[in-house]
Amino acid sequence: MAIDPALRQAMLDAIPHLRAFAISLSGDVTSADDLVQTALMRGLENLAKFQPGTSMQAWLFTILRNQFYTEIRRRRREVPDPEGVMAGNLAVLPEQGARLDLNDMQAALARLCVEQREALLLVGAEGVSYEEAARICGTTLGTIKSRVNRARTRLAELLELEPEEDLGPDRLVRATLFLHAAV
Structure with a gap:
């Protein structure tokens, strides 16, 4: 120029x-x-x-x-981070895994019978007590507990969950933590 x-x-x-x-x-x-x-x-x-x-x-x-x-x-x-310490500790999990998990969960919920799905959603998702769920569904406390238990068991089967995956980090997070610990 x-x-x-x-x-x-x-x-x-x-x-x-x-x-x-x-x-x-x-x-x-x-x-x-x-x-x-x-x-x-x-x-x-x-x-x-x-x-x-x-x-x-x-x-x-x-x-x-x-x-x-x-x-x-x-x-x-x-935020000042001259040594890169804070940036090194930041991590964002990929969003697509959560989206796929949500889709799988919705499909599995749809496969439950209406009574089990209703009980599970009231107790598990809405946080309603077992007693209140029994009143809402017009059934007994024992029936609601049974429906929730059966629904959880069936969901675990449908989603092919292993007991150690039921709580805590998923496979992706565990693999990432394993790689980070190895470095």
């Missing part, structure tokens, strides 16, 4: 003033140098937007100032 020599010289002449301004804003020479470099790069990228006859220095000051305040706003949302 060919730059008009006069514009190039105006940019070069502005560098010491930009640096002084950046130091006064940031209070740090290293940050100031980064700000100046970013301002010059943005100035070059947007040189077509510069209006001849106006002050190149003032235009670059505006770019630098805007960049400084953008970085301040960005830092407010960021």
Whole structure:
């Protein structure tokens, strides 16, 4: 990209003033140098937007100032983690596994008889007590307990759950933890 020599010289002449301004804003020479470099790069990228006859220095000051305040706003949302310790401890499980598990659970629930599904959903999903579920369903406490137990057993069969998987992390989480512990 060919730059008009006069514009190039105006940019070069502005560098010491930009640096002084950046130091006064940031209070740090290293940050100031980064700000100046970013301002010059943005100035070059947007040189077509510069209006001849106006002050190149003032235009670059505006770019630098805007960049400084953008970085301040960005830092407010960021958590300092220079060693990467916090980032190393963050992990997000893949969402598709949970979605597939939900689909499997819905299909399995649909295969239960209505009475078992009703009892299980009231007690397990809605948190209704056995006594209250018995009243809602118009049956006895023992019948509700039996229906819930049979529904849980049948769901475990339909979902092919193994006893150690019933509670705690699933296979994916256990594999991840195993790999993390091995490293």
